[in-house]
Amino acid sequence: MAEYKPVILQGQKTNDDEILAKSPLDAKALGGDSSVIIMELLQRFKVRDVMKRQVITIPRRATLRQAQVLMRDNRISGVPVCEDGRLFGIVSVNDIIRGLDGGWMDDPCEKHMATNLVVLEAGMPIAFALRYFNNYTYGRFPVLDSNRKLVGIISQRDVMRALLYELSVEIRKLERKTSKSIAETSKEASENYFRREWAVVRNDLSRAGHAANDIKGILRERKIDRSIVRRIAVAAYELEINICIHSHGGVLVLMITNDSVTITAKDRGPGITDIEWACRDGTSTANDWIRSLGFGAGMGLSNSKRVADDFEIKSEIGKFTNVKCVFNLAPKKSEENSAS
Amino acid sequence: MTLSEVCEKVGGEIVVDVEDAKAESVYVGDLLSDVMGHAGEDCALVTIQNHLNTIAVCTLVGCSVVVICHSRPVPPDMVEGAKREGVAIVVTPLSQYAVALALSSLPPC
Numbered sequence: 001m002a003e004y005k006p007v008i009l010q011g012q013k014t015n016d017d018e019i020l021a022k023s024p025l026d027a028k029a030l031g032g033d034s035s036v037i038i039m040e041l042l043q044r045f046k047v048r049d050v051m052k053r054q055v056i057t058i059p060r061r062a063t064l065r066q067a068q069v070l071m072r073d074n075r076i077s078g079v080p081v082c083e084d085g086r087l088f089g090i091v092s093v094n095d096i097i098r099g100l101d102g103g104w105m106d107d108p109c110e111k112h113m114a115t116n117l118v119v120l121e122a123g124m125p126i127a128f129a130l131r132y133f134n135n136y137t138y139g140r141f142p143v144l145d146s147n148r149k150l151v152g153i154i155s156q157r158d159v160m161r162a163l164l165y166e167l168s169v170e171i172r173k174l175e176r177k178t179s180k181s182i183a184e185t186s187k188e189a190s191e192n193y194f195r196r197e198w199a200v201v202r203n204d205l206s207r208a209g210h211a212a213n214d215i216k217g218i219l220r221e222r223k224i225d226r227s228i229v230r231r232i233a234v235a236a237y238e239l240e241i242n243i244c245i246h247s248h249g250g251v252l253v254l255m256i257t258n259d260s261v262t263i264t265a266k267d268r269g270p271g272i273t274d275i276e277w278a279c280r281d282g283t284s285t286a287n288d289w290i291r292s293l294g295f296g297a298g299m300g301l302s303n304s305k306r307v308a309d310d311f312e313i314k315s316e317i318g319k320f321t322n323v324k325c326v327f328n329l330a331p332k333k334s335e336e337n338s339a340s
Numbered sequence: 341m342t343l344s345e346v347c348e349k350v351g352g353e354i355v356v357d358v359e360d361a362k363a364e365s366v367y368v369g370d371l372l373s374d375v376m377g378h379a380g381e382d383c384a385l386v387t388i389q390n391h392l393n394t395i396a397v398c399t400l401v402g403c404s405v406v407v408i409c410h411s412r413p414v415p416p417d418m419v420e421g422a423k424r425e426g427v428a429i430v431v432t433p434l435s436q437y438a439v440a441l442a443l444s445s446l447p448p449c
Contacts, residue, residue: 206417209396216400233400234376241373294389299373306377 039127041166047129048122050162051143051152057082058091060110064099067091067109080142081113085149087142089113119144122151126159133159194218194256200243200267205293208244211252212237218254219261228327231307232261235325238300239265245290247321260309261327271317279305279313341446343428346384346405349442352432355414361404361428365449368436372397379403380449386439390414395421404428409436 057080058067067079071093078092091113099105099112120129120141132141133156143152196218198211216233220226236252243250243265250267272278279301286296301323305311308325315321343361347354363384369375370387372394379385381402387394390412398406404427408414411433422429432439 205393209393209400212400213396230381230401237376237396237400238373293391293393294370294372294375294387295393297371297373299371299377303373303377 038163038167041163041170042127042130043125045126045162045166046122047120047124047126047143047154048152050126050129050158051122051154052158053152055080055082055142055150055153057150058109059083060088061108063106064091064096064109064112065105068096068099068105071096078140080150080153081109082150085151087117087119087144087148087150089115090117090142117142120154121146126163129154129159130156195253197251197253198240199251200240200249200265202247202249203244205241205244205295208241209237211240215252215254215263219256222256224261224329228261228329232263232325232327234307235304235327236263238304239263239323239325241295242300242323243267245286245295250320259329261329263325263327265321265323267321269317269319269321271319272313272315272321273317275313275315341384341443343405343430346407346443347430350407350430350432350434350439351442352407352430352434354428355408355431356419356422356427356429358404358422358426358428361426363405363443363446366440366443366446367403367449368440370436375403376401378449383449384443384446386436386443388412388436390418392418392421394418395425395427398427399425405430407432407439409434409439 056070056074056076058070060081060083062081070079071077071091078090080087081089081091088110091109095112095114096105099107104112118132118136118138118141120132120143122143122145129141140153140155142150143154145151196214198214200211201207212233215236216229219229219232236254240252243252247267248269250265253262253264253266255262255264277283280298281302282298284296284298286298290296301313304323304325307327309328310324310326312324312326313321341349341363343354343358343363346352346363362382365380365383366386367375367379367383368386369379370389372389375385375387376397379397379401383403384405384407385394385398385403386407386409388409390408392415394406395418398404406422406427406429408429408431411431414429414431419429421427434442
């Protein structure tokens with residue numbers, strides 16, 4: 001290995017490898033210090049999203065010389081040996097150097113190619129691919145689909161390019177969000193608009209009612225009519241309990257403007273199959289444990305609907321349920337109506 | 341009706357004493373959503389639900405006395421919550437219906 005001619009190596013080893021030897025995407029950079037956004041991207045992105053799909057390949061019978069020409073013309077440092085999608089091996093720069101040195105450049109590739117290959121699968125997360133780049137010294141990995149067919153090739157450079165692009169998209173999103181929240185803050189100031197939200201944890205009944213109680217306190221402080229406060233508190237409590245016992249968790253949001261109070265319950269699923277059924281009095285999917293505590297009688301949504309001046313529910317199976325109750329501060333519904 | 345009068349009528353014991361706690365009406369219910377929909381302010385809630393969420397519901401509807409039936413034990417977090425929120429708790433060996441009869445001089449909510 002040590003006796004190869006450096007000139008040849010320089011000529012063949014074209015672009016990426018040296019640059020990527022200094023790539024910041026090494027194990028340390030991807031460890032615990034990485035930001036949440038990067039870690040999330042590394043999991044969200046799959047090898048197939050990043051790999052090059054146009055793979056230059058060579059058949060088994062082709063000579064090493066043909067492989068060398070192919071690599072030089074396409075400025076690549078390795079070529080998969082492949083027929084009808086089936087991967088047999090890889091001819092790398094090292095194989096060419098050895099061939100030039102040993103004088104077997106006219107031998108078929110299959111005789112000298114590397115056959116003990118490390119491959120990636122198209123569905124693997126990028127995080128996995130990066131671990132491979134760190135564990136092995138290869139500059140690129142062939143990518144196979146679930147049928148073991150060659151579908152692409154991936155280099156560290158491909159990963160870096162994709163990540164940099166996605167990061168710039170994320171940063172743009174963050175910037176937009178920031179300017180939006182600034183706009184909202186000024187709207188808040190101009191419209192005397194108040195907003196607060198409470199996280200509601202799944203099955204944590206010991207804390208259930210905290211948000212509703214806080215909401216009641218906030219409304220009382222603002223000298224809102226007691227009968228309206230009571231209706232709002234009932235809806236807030238029912239929706240809080242609903243998030244707690246039926247969903248994967250979510251938030252309860254209070255919004256106060258000059259003429260209305262809105263309680264919105266947003267959860268992260270599992271969603272409601274039949275909204276009309278769920279809103280009917282006495283229908284519930286609650287378990288015995290919940291029922292033994294006096295909940296899950298199937299009155300939550302119907303109670304909330306009854307006390308609110310405006311009620312809206314949206315749900316998507318497996319994704320979310322959003323319930324919005326609006327209360328006019330100039331009351332339309334009387335306390336008698338709300339309590340009957 | 342004052343707290344001590346309620347306690348005396350149902351033959352119970354005051355577990356959480358709140359000064360000025362009073363009952364002007366009565367609501368009997370074990371379903372907290374039902375209680376929330378129907379119980380009125382300053383009522384006595386007659387229930388077997390011996391847990392903290394009952395206090396949360398009482399706070400929301402403005403009910404100031406809870407009568408726990410069948411001598412069910414009141415857990416410490418419920419006692420703490422009731423003290424914090426100013427909700428009185430009376431525990432009685434009577435059933436819900438027996439308590440309703442005992443408090444029959446008070447109107448329904």
